[in-house]
Amino acid sequence: MTRIARFEAVLFDCDGVLVDSETITNRVLCAMLNEAGWALTSEACLQLFIGKMVRSQKDLIEANTGKPLTDVWMEEFYERRNTALEKDVKAIEGAVEAVKALHAQMGGQIACASGADRKKVEMQLRITGLLPYFEGRIFSGHELPRTKPFPDVYLAAAAALDADPQRCLVIEDSVTGTQAGVAAQATVWAYHPPLHAVCPAHELEAAGASRCFAHMGELPQLV
Structure with missing residues (x-):
């Protein structure tokens, strides 16, 4: 053979x-989770979300931010993420x-x-x-x-x-x-x-x- x-x-x-791309996406996600009230370091964010679809971690995000994971929030994430990727990937x-x-x-x-x-x-x-x-x-x-x-x-x-x-x-x-x-x-x-x-x-x-x-x-x- x-x-x-x-x-x-x-x-x-x-x-x-x-x-x-992973550090670029993680940078945007970490910033948005912190803005939503979850005090999370970049390193911890990467370990939690690497290889996972953000929406699949809905329960984890809601438990740590105290806020619902809405379609509006996800659309903003996609928009900010794609802008960063277009620039840096x-x-x-x-x-x-x-x-x-x-x-x-x-x-x-x-x-x-x-x-x-x-x-x-x-x-x-x-x-x-x-x-x-x-x-x-x-x-x-x-x-x-x-x-x-x-x-x-x-x-x-x-x-x-x-x-x-x-x-x-x-x-x-x-x-x-x-x-x-x-x-x-x-x-x-x-x-x-x-x-x-x-x-x-x-x-x-x-x-x-x-x-x-x-x-x-x-x-x-x-x-």
Whole structure:
């Protein structure tokens, strides 16, 4: 069996794997939660919300702010977040080259499967030059019955590529996303840059990641 034949498809998370967006989104979210009355540090906010859909943490937010999580608040969050991302988001170092190489290696059998809303995902891929490699193969947890840590978004991506989930490789950087990939019965590798990883390697491994790697540029040679 060739190295490429180990997997039928490669399914990428977006935030923190393809685009360096998590600290930008976290900055906006932390500021808005503090404005709402929850005294929360940037570090604590990142740990609480990394890899999770904000609306899915409704009970936690309401318990700590003492206020309902309204559609108006969420719309303001999306607007402020998207403005910040438009200004500052960049591709993860080595991600563009890795995606380009894997798109060729896998015969186009790659997809982006994110827990984020589609508008955000497509905007970030467009800004970073990654959109052409994923157009028509972008999946959002917002559009499915359940988002990460449930497997729905990865199962949808695998089905669209006519790939067996058990022969898909999922690339993640968070515990929540790793759990989603494992629940889909895929192989999960965790992108874990030692100097700015969002989750400790031992937590990613405990969640089911079978490999951690430090630079996205390494990925084509590992597959």
